Amino acid sequence: MTDYAVELRNVTKVFASGRGAKTDEVYAVKEMNLGIPTGQFFTLLGPSGCGKTTTLRLIAGFETPSSGEIYIQGKPVSRIPPNERPVNTVFQNYALFPHMNVARNVAFGLAIKRVPRDEQEHLVKEALELVQLADMGRRMPSQLSGGQQQRVALARALVNQPAVLLLDEPLGALDLKLRKAMQIELKHIQEQVGITFVYVTHDQEEALTMSDYIAVMNFGLVLQLGDPATLYKKPANKFVADFIGESNFIQGKVESITKGGIRLRVLDEVITAPVADSNMTMGQNAIFTIRPEKMMLKTRQPASTEALSGSVQDVVYIGTDTRYVVSLLSGESVVVRVQNGCSPDIEQFSRGDQVKVIWLPEDARILAG
Amino acid sequence: MSNHRFASPGSIYLLLVYLLLYTPIVLLFIFSFNNSTSLVFPLKGFTLQWYVMIFKNPELLKAVGNSLMIGFGSSLVATILGTMGAIAIVRFKLAGRSIFLAVSVLPLVIPYVIFGVSLLILFNEIGIKLSAFAAGLAHVIISIPYALLIISSRLVGFPDNLEEAAMDLGASYWGALLRVTIPICSPALLAAFLLCFTISFDEYAIASFLVGTDATLPVYLFSQLRFPTRLPMVVALAAILMSVTMTVMLFTEWLRRTGQSPARKG
Numbered sequence: 002m003t004d005y006a007v008e009l010r011n012v013t014k015v016f017a018s019g020r021g022a023k024t025d026e027v028y029a030v031k032e033m034n035l036g037i038p039t040g041q042f043f044t045l046l047g048p049s050g051c052g053k054t055t056t057l058r059l060i061a062g063f064e065t066p067s068s069g070e071i072y073i074q075g076k077p078v079s080r081i082p083p084n085e086r087p088v089n090t091v092f093q094n095y096a097l098f099p100h101m102n103v104a105r106n107v108a109f110g111l112a113i114k115r116v117p118r119d120e121q122e123h124l125v126k127e128a129l130e131l132v133q134l135a136d137m138g139r140r141m142p143s144q145l146s147g148g149q150q151q152r153v154a155l156a157r158a159l160v161n162q163p164a165v166l167l168l169d170e171p172l173g174a175l176d177l178k179l180r181k182a183m184q185i186e187l188k189h190i191q192e193q194v195g196i197t198f199v200y201v202t203h204d205q206e207e208a209l210t211m212s213d214y215i216a217v218m219n220f221g222l223v224l225q226l227g228d229p230a231t232l233y234k235k236p237a238n239k240f241v242a243d244f245i246g247e248s249n250f251i252q253g254k255v256e257s258i259t260k261g262g263i264r265l266r267v268l269d270e271v272i273t274a275p276v277a278d279s280n281m282t283m284g285q286n287a288i289f290t291i292r293p294e295k296m297m298l299k300t301r302q303p304a305s306t307e308a309l310s311g312s313v314q315d316v317v318y319i320g321t322d323t324r325y326v327v328s329l330l331s332g333e334s335v336v337v338r339v340q341n342g343c344s345p346d347i348e349q350f351s352r353g354d355q356v357k358v359i360w361l362p363e364d365a366r367i368l369a370g
Numbered sequence: 371m372s373n374h375r376f377a378s379p380g381s382i383y384l385l386l387v388y389l390l391l392y393t394p395i396v397l398l399f400i401f402s403f404n405n406s407t408s409l410v411f412p413l414k415g416f417t418l419q420w421y422v423m424i425f426k427n428p429e430l431l432k433a434v435g436n437s438l439m440i441g442f443g444s445s446l447v448a449t450i451l452g453t454m455g456a457i458a459i460v461r462f463k464l465a466g467r468s469i470f471l472a473v474s475v476l477p478l479v480i481p482y483v484i485f486g487v488s489l490l491i492l493f494n495e496i497g498i499k500l501s502a503f504a505a506g507l508a509h510v511i512i513s514i515p516y517a518l519l520i521i522s523s524r525l526v527g528f529p530d531n532l533e534e535a536a537m538d539l540g541a542s543y544w545g546a547l548l549r550v551t552i553p554i555c556s557p558a559l560l561a562a563f564l565l566c567f568t569i570s571f572d573e574y575a576i577a578s579f580l581v582g583t584d585a586t587l588p589v590y591l592f593s594q595l596r597f598p599t600r601l602p603m604v605v606a607l608a609a610i611l612m613s614v615t616m617t618v619m620l621f622t623e624w625l626r627r628t629g630q631s632p633a634r635k636g
Binding site: 061063082083084085088089090092094096097098099100109110113114157158161 | 534535549550
């Protein structure tokens with residue numbers, strides 16, 4: 002059995018929306034089952050309104066589940082108020098106390114636990130060193146930049162050595178360059194302190210950069226759970242394939258199912274790909290999906306590849322690679338990214354050329370339509 | 371942008387307002403130092419005797435004492451209740467909070483004379499003796515709206531996840547209030563207290579119905595107007611009151627402004 006820092010069992014959170022007779026029930030989180038392994042950098046990823054922040058607030062204790070139970074380190078916590086849970090939060094807008102200097106902000110949790118003063122000082126110093134703000138203790142939060150405030154918020158949470166650190170889009174307000182630097186630094190800090198991080202973001206690139214595990218959420222459900230490479234290479238459904246990275250989608254009908262994969266009819270052509278969903282039936286509509294960089298353009302189809310025919314609609318040169326938009330016989334179009342490397346078998350095409358779009362069967366997936 | 375075109379009619383208007391507003395006050399100060407019982411020009415000579423008279427008058431000093439006591443007590447209670455009300459209105463999504471707010475600020479629009487009479491009847495019915503305590507109780511009621519409005523405007527201004535952050539770091543709800551909310555709101559709390567104090571200290575209509583024998587300063591002042599020879603002393607006292615009230619009001623306004631952005635201090 003895996004060692005979970007946090008576990009959600011059948012957790013549902015319903016909010017009432019509207020007023021009086023028109024009251025509507027909105028499921029922010031729907032019968033969620035989720036285990037967050039100890040010591041990992043775990044990300045809840047999804048578009049806004051998908052329930053990721055509610056999930057975080059449920060773990061922190063700011064919301065109570067409508068049904069189901071949450072376990073932190075194996076103990077049920079639904080009836081335990083936030084101040085008694087072994088978790089700390091880094092808030093989206095930092096939420097530093099404006100009337101206290103940096104050192105007192107960081108010492109806040111220790112002061113409440115009545116940690117002796119000299120030990121407090123020592124721990125605060127250590128925490129500020131960890132976030133590289135060692136000599137900023139006497140500054141007021143208003144005298145710090147956004148990035149520095151973010152570090153103080155992190156130190157203020159980490160100094161309490163929580164079992165789980167919750168981070169609610171903590172980098173959202175920073176500019177791109179600083180955000181990239183902080184992503185790497187956060188990951189390093191997590192590895193250094195070994196505390197379980199639960200990180201909420203809508204930025205798929207950020208999630209891929211930092212996480213050990215990612216739970217992709219939408220409509221209050223976890224749609225797929227896995228490490229970044231698995232999510233990218235083997236998306237379990239169309240939403241995940243679309244949300245993480247760029248994907249091509251082609252509609253087709255299942256023609257036959259064999260051990261090796263599924264044969265899919267797209268108009269007059271037949272293509273084969275490994276099964277992503279074992280519940281496929283003959284004749285049903287399905288979606289074929291593949292990443293743009295996993296495809297190539299050729300005049301003729303080489304052996305041991307899969308192919309669809311089409312004509313080049315658009316060519317965009319973007320330095321390291323060229324982006325072709327190809328219109329298929331079925332009328333759908335796909336994006337193909339061809340690297341501008343020195344490989345001799347790369348052919349150049351221009352608008353209007355008749356081409357074969359080719360790929361290796363194992364790089365494609367067939368999903369329920 | 372140029373506002374010059376509007377400057378001259380605007381400044382004439384302003385001048386008139388200032389004249390109307392401040393001429394009587396300036397006269398008050400001038401006559402308080404005039405060596406004559408009648409308040410007419412030309413001035414007779416400079417004297418401090420009216421001010422000396424004030425401090426030799428035990429009745430008057432007692433009235434000052436009553437006013438201070440009522441003012442202090444009623445504003446303290448009004449500030450505490452106002453804070454609680456403001457937290458309830460701003461922080462909790464109460465059903466019918468707009469009704470609660472409307473009822474809380476109703477004393478702002480009830481004429482004090484009518485309010486005084488009705489409290490007189492009520493206090494007689496339920497057996498509260500006419501006294502400084504009764505007047506103080508009335509002043510709590512008329513001060514609450516001011517305290518409530520000042521404090522809730524401050525509460526609206528700061529993010530409520532500061533309280534969540536405090537609780538997340540181990541503070542109980544009350545701990546979060548005491549360590550975070552109240553300190554951040556403290557300029558607003560003090561401003562509310564001082565404003566309530568000036569309201570109570572100035573208030574005549576309600577007090578005149580309810581104080582019984584514990585005359586407050588305004589009540590005592592009004593009673594002295596029957597004696598022409600004491601008029602200059604009343605004027606001197608009014609000058610003192612005016613100075614104190616204006617100082618407190620200016621201080622309150624300064625507090626309210628610094629309280630809007632406590633993060634900028636530091």
